[in-house]
Amino acid sequence: MKRNIKAGLDLGTTKVCAVISEHTDSGVNILGFGVAPSEGLHRGLVANIAKTAEAIREAMSIASNRAGFNVKELTVGVAGEHITSLRHRNYVTISSPEKEIVKEDLDRLRADVKTIRIPSDKQILHIIPEEYFVDYQGGIENPIGIYGSRLEAVNHVVLASVPAIQNIRKSVERAGFTATELVLQPIASSVSVLDENEKDLGVVLIDIGGGTTDVAVFHNKTIKYTKVIGVAGNQVTNDIRETLGIVTSDAEQIKKQYGYATEDAVIRNEDIYLKGVGARGNIKIPITLLTQIISIRMRELFSLVDNELRHAGFKSKIKAGVVLTGGGSLLQGCTELAEEVFGMPARMGVPLELGSGLSKEIGSPEFATVAGLIRGMPGSSEEQNFIKIKQRKFRSPFNLIAIIKQIHEFFDKL
Structure with missing residues (x-):
């Protein structure tokens, strides 16, 4: 079974919050929500992997029990004083004969940003375009489909500590999950509370x-x-x-x-x-x-x-x-x-624009981050939100397809 399911995990200094949601045409429905005390983090940094993993397991267990199924892939919030940011301006030339800007040109522009020199103990967490320029003309939000020979962008680049990110991923993995996406917490909060x-x-x-x-x-x-x-x-x-x-x-x-x-x-x-x-x-x-x-x-x-x-x-x-x-x-x-x-x-x-289900339980400012995490990083592909879920339901011990195949093979030998 495949549904548009998104699971968010907010690793806080005082508590760990987990939310499992389903995205439908009518909005975001909260299917499961869990909170566990956090004793393994200090000022947004993992100080004890074992305690952090235990808090993640507890919060996710509560959320999964309420939702009625398990998820393994999580969007995890990142915070801490190790976070820094910078502005970077770069460009690429449009080499196609038609001179029409396509998605591949944006990908090249983004890949070029990843080559900038940063401290060895830092990694790029987000590359967020602030503004695009085509042939030096600015004020462009989406350049795809525009004709030109030079594509330029001003980017807000968020950097995070490599060890800090590794500790977060390790804690999530030890709890039995995978951090498929890491999102800076204020960005996640902005998605849920700002218009x-x-x-x-x-x-x-x-x-x-x-x-x-x-x-x-x-x-x-x-x-x-x-x-x-x-x-x-x-x-x-x-x-x-x-x-x-x-x-x-x-x-x-x-x-x-x-x-x-x-x-x-x-x-x-x-x-x-x-x-x-x-x-x-x-x-x-x-x-x-x-x-x-x-x-x-x-x-x-x-x-x-x-x-x-x-x-x-x-x-x-x-x-x-x-x-x-x-x-x-x-x-x-x-x-x-x-x-x-x-x-x-x-x-x-x-948190704004939450649909049915357990939405009232996260309708408080203290859950703004996790309410934003289930929406994903702004601009990310909606297809990334699809997660295969494992239903907690009775399963027959008989494999019907295998039995039918055996019957056909029996008659073929006759």
Whole structure:
């Protein structure tokens, strides 16, 4: 049986998310969804292959049980501070007598980019064309069918650490699966939470995870800038833990339950009571104090992103504002703080255009990446989404075709 099935795997610092989906004419249907605690990654990098593989197996087992079948091929998200990017401009000549640009010319252009010199410990993760030029005329989105003698492109090239990619693939393989496609996490998130008008006007996507914060800038419908910053939700939790002298689990709990990113968002000032550890008595924590701790780190994070955008020259090109997503963005008042720091409108990014099935379970900002992974890399062939699936159903022990063949052979000998 062959169906249009896509499976995505988001390897996070705090959790591993797996989704199995079916793509139909009416949309994307979520067939299976699983989450498992992640203890084998640190800031987006695999720190323990065995623990990472176990988390992958657990998340995929839950998703497969819900879907009713197994998949072996996964689209896996990639993040971490090892990610870098550059812009590269190259060209090829059109040698055919007709001078009509065909797909093979685009393939040659892409192959030429792969020959650029990069550090020996880096590999090309993505080559994303920003703009095409035909005979020096720019502004072309798709040059196929256009006549000319010179095809040129400006490309956004994403680089990743070779060992980091090898560790991801090894973890997936040890779990019993194959990583058929690797996608940068902010690109995956953008597929699920941004609309085309935002990408056209200019928008910055900030995906706040547990270990890293992923940043992507889009303008004129193409990606222009990517950055991974090593400040995220776990740093906020650690600040609460160190300042208040409480265990990590309690710090994470009160962050999620009572956390505000800015004091202006606090509705009512009340006290939080935590059970003491050992000889220490119960602890009383004012929400205003908790908010101050959180706000300092979140403001630092947004200021870092703002400085990166200014330094890269993209701040002035962002007209549609800021879109926040990821589990770290769920803090109350996060959009208000972003508007204050960036000086532009901000909204929460939730997965868009999900169809039936278990779609409601991943309709939260913390699942933006995995919701984008099941859609694949923008521009990839739809045929790549087809995966042969193994149904969990009763199978007859008799091979009907073999039996019929034996009967024919018996009568032929008569």
